Amino acid sequence: MSRGRAKRRLAEDFADPSVMGLEQIRAEIAELVRADELSARRWACEVPDCDGLPHAGWLHRHARAAQRRPGWLWTVWMMLTGRGWGKTRTAAEAVREWAQTPGLQIVVVAKNATLVRDICFESPKSGLLAVIPPDQVAKYNSSLGDTVLKLKNGTVIRGFGAETPDNLRGWAFDKAWMDEYAAWSRHTAQEVYDMVWFCLREAEMPQVVISTTPKPLPHVKKLYERGRAQEQRAREGGDPPRVVLTRGHMRENDANLSPAARAELEEDYAGTRLGRQELSGELLEDVEGALWKGWMLEVEGFRPRREHLPDMQRVVIGVDPATKSHEDADMTAFTVAGRAFPIETLYGDDRPRGYLLHAEQDRYTPTGAMRRAAQLYHEHQADCVVIEANNGGEYLPALLEQVDPTVNWRIVHATRGKRARAAPAAQLYEQARVSHVGPARVFAELEGQMTTFVGQGETEDSPDLLDSAVWALWDLFLDPAMPPPRGGDDQRLSGRR
Structure with a gap:
């Protein structure tokens, strides 16, 4: 029965007002109001494919x-x-x-x-x-x-x-x-x-x-x-x-959402891995053999707000450079990562944590890539730029010095396969020791590379952003010359190397 029909039915049941007392009239009105409220609280109609919008017999929004x-x-x-x-x-x-x-x-x-x-x-x-x-x-x-x-x-x-x-x-x-x-x-x-x-x-x-x-x-x-x-x-x-x-x-x-809020969510998440989860409601499947599993990017505290971060003990810029700059060349990727001790520890784990603060990739000339590395270095008050120098990239530090001689740098060489090099970094995520800080869109490409990277040699595309993140985490956590524990003085970057 629709709300309108319910009102008419009750109105028809009224006694003649001319012979009703004031209290009886009030009681009749109260019953009419209650019937109207109960009708508006109904939830599920019987229309097979109902969209939840008002229709005959259901003049309020209800269950789809x-x-x-x-x-x-x-x-x-x-x-x-x-x-x-x-x-x-x-x-x-x-x-x-x-x-x-x-x-x-x-x-x-x-x-x-x-x-x-x-x-x-x-x-x-x-x-x-x-x-x-x-x-x-x-x-x-x-x-x-x-x-x-x-x-x-x-x-x-x-x-x-x-x-x-x-x-x-x-x-x-x-x-x-x-x-x-x-x-x-x-x-x-x-x-x-x-x-x-x-x-x-x-x-x-x-x-x-x-x-x-x-x-x-x-x-x-x-x-x-x-x-x-x-x-x-x-x-x-x-x-x-x-x-x-x-x-x-x-x-x-x-029909029940704010257009402005919906547009904001679409702007932040549409087209990202997180958007498939948060907007589409997909339970994202893991790629067989991938080093990074989806749950590693969903643990509690994985996406902290920047203002909630502890003071960084060190910050580095990981660079995975392309040696060519034509339109089909690989991207040059940059990852900004920091190392700090957590303000609060969970489950007694007081080990230092890693914080990825920024990730980006684009096609640059070698000089343009070093100029961008210098910009990120100063923007994030970093300690060092870590540059992979394989494939003839040994000249990049010289370019960086020409662009900005105040930037500390460190050159690294890949002596192991990508999977072997990435596995220890993935283990840091498995231990819930790495967080991604900032809008999800900033890390969408990186997280996509993480959750799909298997390491099948030449048959798999080079994951440029992933490589830059791995180099940054190696420098912060996995290098044998790691800085001393909390309170220690890190002397590794007193000069360029």
């Missing part, structure tokens, strides 16, 4: 077809979608529908206790308090670390942070919502997921809805592979999947 809960018996519904697709609202609506059953115990888990409260419960447009009618709420406690929503029908919804798995011990729940599962710490995420399922062990019909932007992390990929295998069996005539995967692009929700 992809946002409806699966219509068969499932245990996990995993929404792997781009930013702005509407996954938080969809999950909150699923919890609201569950909560209509009296006496249920529902758990909501997010990355930390603050996000549980601020996003899952109190988000003005998509939180539980926004979708559950106020007259159904008996009590809401929003103290940090103890977020609890109690409904008048006896259903209780509790919020937990995913930082400490043991906080879930001893609880028993019927349903669960896990928000931004891919953002949880990779050190605890799988254990928290398992703990939630232990909490569901006595449920009559246990179900978990997961809302997340996908990241190629082990705990996400494990569940994703289960869902894909079950989808394949269903296509071959087997049972419907119990782990249901819903994928979606940000553009599917254009």
Whole structure:
């Protein structure tokens, strides 16, 4: 029934106002308003391919077809979608529908206790308090670390942070919502997921809805592979999947997004590896044999803001030069990298970390390349320019001195294959000791080279940006003449070499 029809129906049921008392008129109006509010809170219509926009019988915006809960018996519904697709609202609506059953115990888990409260419960447009009618709420406690929503029908919804798995011990729940599962710490995420399922062990019909932007992390990929295998069996005539995967692009929700914000996101991410993940909702697959795996670029703290960085102990400019400058020649690549000790240590790891501050490549004449290296040297207050001198590039330091005699330089020679040289640098990423600082677009080409580089000799394109990054990291971390530990005096660059 449409909101308009509901109003007319109630109006027809009015008694003659001339014989009604004031309180009776107020009660009738209150009932009309309540019916209108309830109609506007409806979420899922039955139009097969509905786009969620108003139509006959549904005069408000509501669920698109992809946002409806699966219509068969499932245990996990995993929404792997781009930013702005509407996954938080969809999950909150699923919890609201569950909560209509009296006496249920529902758990909501997010990355930390603050996000549980601020996003899952109190988000003005998509939180539980926004979708559950106020007259159904008996009590809401929003103290940090103890977020609890109690409904008048006896259903209780509790919020937990995913930082400490043991906080879930001893609880028993019927349903669960896990928000931004891919953002949880990779050190605890799988254990928290398992703990939630232990909490569901006595449920009559246990179900978990997961809302997340996908990241190629082990705990996400494990569940994703289960869902894909079950989808394949269903296509071959087997049972419907119990782990249901819903994928979606940000553009599917254009009608509810700010055009200005959408344009900004497209500007930052479109055409990048990160854009495929953050906008398109793709779970990026690893290339077999690649040294860099996708999860290495998604660990917590991988993309810090520049203002949050510690003081750099050293900064270097890694240069992978092209020896020719015609239009089909290789690019000259530059990577700016720093080395510092973290302000805060995670899991007792107080080793120095690497920070890639900038990466670029273009075609230059040899003199132009050295001029650009000098510019980056001064712009980033670097200690040294590290130049690969293979393929006849030994003359480049002389050019650099002509361009700017104040620049310290160091020349390096490749004595091993690209894969053997890159492997130790990849291990630094595997240890979560390297971060990329700045807009994702700056590192899009470099990250693409990292995640696709296998090292198959002459059959594989030369990864110029990757080479420049490897040279910079070798100088900062892997050279036998590394600077001394924290507080030491680095004498390596007292003169040019």
